[in-house]
Amino acid sequence: MIASWYDQQGPAAEVLRFGDLPDPVPGPGEVRVRVTVSGVNPGDTKKRRGWLGSSMPYPRVVPHSDAAGVVDAVGEGADARLAGRRVWVYGAQSYRSHGTAAQYTVVPADLAVPLPDHLSDDLGASLGIPGVTAHRTVFADGPVDGKVVLVHGVLGAVGSMAAQLAHWAGATVIGTVRRGTDVERVDPAVIDHTVALDGADPAAAIRAFAPEGVERVIEVALSDNADLDCAVVRNDAVIAGYATRADRTGIPFWPLLFNNVTLRLFGSDDFPVEARRQAARDLTAAAAVGALGVATAARYPLSDLAKAHEHVDAGVHGRVLVDVPQP
Template sequence: MFASWYDRQGAAAEVLHVGELPDPEPGPGEVRVEVRLSGVNPGDTKKRRGWLGSSMPFPRVVPHSDAAGVVDAVGEGVDKSRLGRRVWVYGAQSYRAFGTAAQYVVVPEHLAVPLPDQVTDELAASLGIPGITAHRTVFADGPVDGRTVLVQGVLGGVGSLAAQLARWGGATVLGTVTRTSDLDLVDPEIVSHATALDTPSAADEIRANAPDGVHRIVEVSLSDNADLDIAVLANDGVIAAYGTRADRTEIPFWPLLFANATVRLFGSDDFPATAKRAAARDLTAAAAMGALKVKVGQLFPLAEIAAAHERVDAGGRGRVLVTVP
């Protein structure tokens, strides 16, 4: 099969190889998926470059955890009716050596989720890491129906899906963007009010739209936003953080304590298996209803995977996907 891999960590152009590898075969309880689109996440590029001193977990790694494709082989114990079915894949390279940057990927059958006909491959390949992370930040502390949810960084990959899931779950959604010039990019059908963080009165503006405070905050950068979060959080509210810019992040301890706040941290590789399955069910249901959409930033052929990784490392909006021949 045509695939990409690396056997040492470093810059994308220096360590990513493209070529032929043996076709994988599914074992008991596994399915093989013919990959159409492979999703590239920041976590994939961080693993490749050895972020935070991480080492090679396996002698060879085929990167990427997310994909859209079709089941083309099943292992012992798997219902043969799955053959030919479209699926979306998550967790393929989570504590595993062989991910979705290849023509074929073999995964435990529950990691290949049946895909409704009306859901596009582009959306399907974007539901894994960002979608499951978004789901956890919104729903880990219970339903949000009738609650107010603030999504910091509402235009981001996780943030945009979190906003859509919260709205799907019955919440009033508020959002923030980095610059005033970004406000026109926010979908008013999802976000009731958006606030630009370059506005000196950002906290007052959010409070004006949530006089009793927000019940849940989906936080993209706790180190940057901790003071704003506590200024707008309702008593007994939750800050659900999945990112920060400072490795040793300071928090306003006493204001958080007096607000009876919960600060919950989320790392996608280590979500409980039951939580991932619940997220997969909800993401599929919401996508089937037309409640989710993603903006694709750029498509790259598998032969140009290094450029796809460089695009992710450089930042910018929109999902980066790799097309697989």
């Protein structure tokens, strides 16, 4: 099969290779997916760079966890009805060496989720890590129907999906963007109120819309926003953090304690199995009724994977997709 891979960590243009690798074979409980579109996540490029001192987990890594494609082989014990089905894939390179930057990827059968016929491969390849993470941050502490949910970084991959899922589930959604010039890019059909963090008083702007405070916070930059979150939460709120800008985060402990705030931290590679499965079901259901969409920022052929990785490393909004040549 044609694939892209790296045998050592480093800059994309220096370490990513493109060529032929052996076709993988599904083992017990696994399926093989013929990949049509592979999705690139920041986590994929961080692994390649050796972020936070991480080392090569395997001698060779075929990157990427997300994809859309068609199941073309089924291992012993896997559901034979998946054969020939269009699917979206998540977690392919989580604790495995070979992800979706290849013509074929092999995953446990429950990581290949049937994709409704009317949904595009591009959307399917965009649901994985951002969608499952967004779902977990929104729903880990129960339903949000009737609640006020603050989503930071609402133009980002996870933030956008979190806002859409919260809206789909009946929440009032407040979204934040970094700059006032970004406000016009936010979809008012999903976001009830948008606040620019470079404004004079973001906390007052949030409180003006939610005077009793917000019940859930979806947090992309805990190190930056901890004080702001503390100023706008109501008693018994939950702050769900999936990322931070600084490794060490100063937490306003006593104000959060007096508000009985729960701080949850989420790492997508290690979500409970049933939580991942529920996320997959809900993401597919929301997408099927048009409640979930993803903006594509750029796409590249698999042969230009280094450029795709560099695009993601530049911190752009929107999904970066990779077209995989068909065998």
